[in-house]
């Protein structure tokens with residue numbers, strides 16, 4: 385999407401369940417709000433819109449059986465709605481958009497985890513998202529076993545409270561290993577967009593590193609040298 389100099393800035397967070405994405409997104413959002421006020425728009429996938437939240441319920445409910453290609457289609461339906469309603473208008477107004485997961489998750493989970501491959505995901509991205517790419521993707525990569533353990537502990541604490549969002553968490557270790565490997569492959573393929581963050585440090589250290597990266601990229605984007 386080429387919106388020229390007036391275009392806002394699009395940041396996505398990626399990583400396995402339990403990688404610390406949501407924790408870091410919240411902290412970055414607070415920092416951005418203190419620096420840039422109401423220029424900040426926060427969203428997530430799946431979800432982020434009314435239609436998206438209904439799709440999210442369907443996708444994450446462990447009682448639903450969804451064929452891999454149907455799952456793929458639903459992820460893109462959700463994304464298309466979020467782009468139309470939230471992301472594209474905000475970027476056109478010059479805002480900074482921060483999104484919890486985007487197409488890299490589809491490539492990692494459906495392409496890698498479900499073994500549908502990257503090609504179909506990238507083709508759908510082009511057709512459905514008009515090729516919209518984040519300006520910066522923060523990929524949180526703690527040690528593989530550690531993210532699984534964190535996600536399990538967190539889900540254990542949440543068990544029985546709120547909606548059932550466990551469908552993916554029930555997958556086995558081999559599934560998450562394929563997701564992890566695909567995230568690493570994406571980072572190698574697109575090193576200027578995707579910044580890998582060592583997720584094994586403590587929460588504040590990771591936050592400080594993220595702020596440093598974001599500050600630098602925003603400066604380059606809004607005040608090109």
Ligand code: ADP
Nearest residue numbers: 400401402403404405406407534538585586587
């Ligand atoms: P995600 O959104 O990637 O699934 P969360 O941000 O919800 O991950 O974090 C999963 C769990 O791990 C939470 O209980 C969170 O408090 C904890 N956590 C997050 N970051 C760290 C970290 N750097 N070190 C230790 N625990 C962490």
Ligand code: TYD
Nearest residue numbers: 400401402429430459485486489490493552
């Ligand atoms: P999320 O709410 O970010 O979960 P978590 O906080 O545990 O990381 O995402 C929900 C689940 O949806 C997560 O297991 C990853 C999965 N997902 C896909 O499989 N494909 C996608 O395109 C997206 C956006 C998410």
